[in-house]
Amino acid sequence: xxxxxxxxxxxxxxxxxxxxxxxxxxxxxxxxxxxxxxxxxxxxxxxxxxxxxxxxxxxxxxxxxxxxxxxxxxxxxxxxxxxxxxxxxxxxxxxxxxxxxxxxxxxxxxx
Amino acid sequence: xxxxxxxxxxxxxxxxxxxxxxxxxxxxxxxxxxxxxxxxxxxxxxxxxxxxxxxxxxxxxxxxxxxxxxxxxxxxxxxxxxxxxxxxxxxxxxxxxxxxxxxxxxxxxxxxxx
Numbered sequence: 001x002x003x004x005x006x007x008x009x010x011x012x013x014x015x016x017x018x019x020x021x022x023x024x025x026x027x028x029x030x031x032x033x034x035x036x037x038x039x040x041x042x043x044x045x046x047x048x049x050x051x052x053x054x055x056x057x058x059x060x061x062x063x064x065x066x067x068x069x070x071x072x073x074x075x076x077x078x079x080x081x082x083x084x085x086x087x088x089x090x091x092x093x094x095x096x097x098x099x100x101x102x103x104x105x106x107x108x109x110x111x
Numbered sequence: 112x113x114x115x116x117x118x119x120x121x122x123x124x125x126x127x128x129x130x131x132x133x134x135x136x137x138x139x140x141x142x143x144x145x146x147x148x149x150x151x152x153x154x155x156x157x158x159x160x161x162x163x164x165x166x167x168x169x170x171x172x173x174x175x176x177x178x179x180x181x182x183x184x185x186x187x188x189x190x191x192x193x194x195x196x197x198x199x200x201x202x203x204x205x206x207x208x209x210x211x212x213x214x215x216x217x218x219x220x221x222x223x224x225x
Contacts, residue, residue, distance in 0.1 A: 040219075042217050042218045043214070043216040048212070098144055101155075
């Protein structure tokens with residue numbers, strides 16, 4: 001069953017602007033991960049944040065996690081045309097379960 | 112030096128045929144997965160294998176049969192293909208069982224059933 005729900009479904013911004021995508025989930029989690037998928041390609045792992053962490057950074061990416069609200073956000077700063085892709089959040093509980101993915105946010109960065 | 116490789120990349124076949132998709136990873140990961148991505152980009156887990164043993168088998172028709180000859184390979188065989196099987200199938204692997212580590216995905220196999 002689908003766990004994560006990204007918001008917005010689609011986002012269009014100008015190069016240099018920041019992009020924020022949100023993910024809400026339903027049940028308790030062990031960790032939450034963000035992935036990027038370029039058109040016609042496989043998914044690429046971006047960042048993993050554990051349930052006891054609140055914020056994580058990786059280059060131009062910043063991820064926050066609020067377990068009380070069952071939500072996470074992905075911020076991409078100073079966006080580039082190459083950031084154009086679909087972004088997915090994925091979660092797993094503490095059991096023996098594979099990642100469950102949301103529907104994704106389609107980001108378009110216009111040069 | 113591709114980490115997770117799938118073949119073929121594209122597969123067009125007629126209804127009723129049987130086809131296989133192969134997946135290999137050279138990362139030394141213990142766990143491998145098959146996901147199906149539909150036309151709306153929704154990704155759904157199909158199977159999960161840890162060290163050649165089936166862990167997860169989601170509600171998938173028994174026309175789909177995974178086979179793992181060793182922990183570096185996880186192939187997917189599909190019998191009696193139906194129009195609804197058309198999708199992109201992704202193989203993935205991870206270092207640790209379940210989701211406690213990032214997954215490495217293959218580039219996908221686009222299956223079209225006509």
